[in-house]
Amino acid sequence: MPPKKITTPMTDAAIKQLIAQGVADALAEYEANRSSGNGNDSHDSGSGRRTERATRECTYSDFLKCQPLNFKGTEGVVGLTQWFEKMESVFHISKCTIACQIKFATCTLLGSALTWWNSYVKNVGHDAAYGMPWKTLMKMMTAKYCPRSEIKKLEIEIWNLKVKGTDVVSYTQCFKDLALMCGRLVPEESDEVEKYVGGLPDMIQGSVMASKPKTMQDAIEFATKLMDQKIRTFAESQAENKRRLDNNSSDNNAKQPPFKRQNVARAYSAEPSEKKEYELYHCATSASFTITVCAL
Structure with missing residues (x-):
């Protein structure tokens, strides 16, 4: 007969300790995987979980690689518009976070524009200045550098x-x-x-x-x-109308009687003797017509 197993019930304290230890082990494994250099929070394929790569935050170096424009404050309305457009394009391409937009964008200011920005930061404080939305900065710069x-x-x-x-x-x-x-x-x-x-x-x-x-x-x-x-529908309709006109023109040319063209060709190709007979007949006919009119 196999020996009888004796089970000892676990206390609440032991259960809580076991849970805490499991959580600690899981967190340690997570930190080890994240700092392993591969930049992901993944498990092997046997675990059945999908591998997911953590999104890397945009750095100022990434931002500069997209070649943002500088703004000095003397370019006028057109220059400021171009700066706005280029900056929004760089935000999108570099995947710049909202928290970094003002900080990175104002680093491209030069000359009087940079002096104006530094003065603003000094007045309102660093956190308030760099924490504003991009749209707010656009409105401020428009009011400053574009005459009403x-x-x-x-x-x-x-x-x-x-x-x-x-x-x-x-x-x-x-x-x-x-x-x-x-x-x-x-x-x-x-x-x-x-x-x-x-x-x-x-x-x-x-x-x-x-x-x-x-x-x-x-x-x-x-x-x-x-x-x-x-535009595509109109082009197709125009092409269809042209095709129909071309077909109708071809059909009409095919049905036209050719005798008129042959008579013209016959008149130009007549022999001199034939032309003379025609002229005599024409004169005789005309003379007959004249005599008749006089008789009347």
């Missing part, structure tokens, strides 16, 4: 902006440039979308409006797609 008279001209331009013909691409680029500087006219993205759709041609405006785009990107993509379809 120039902004007024841009606001009038964006208000009257319409698509020329079917060129939605050029319209979109121009609208985006103007919207960057006209924050007072289109303060929210919903206002920007409404104004953008309002400048589209009638042939696609209703469809874009009916789609109720929530973002500018949605509105731009849908408008571009619709216009491409309209």
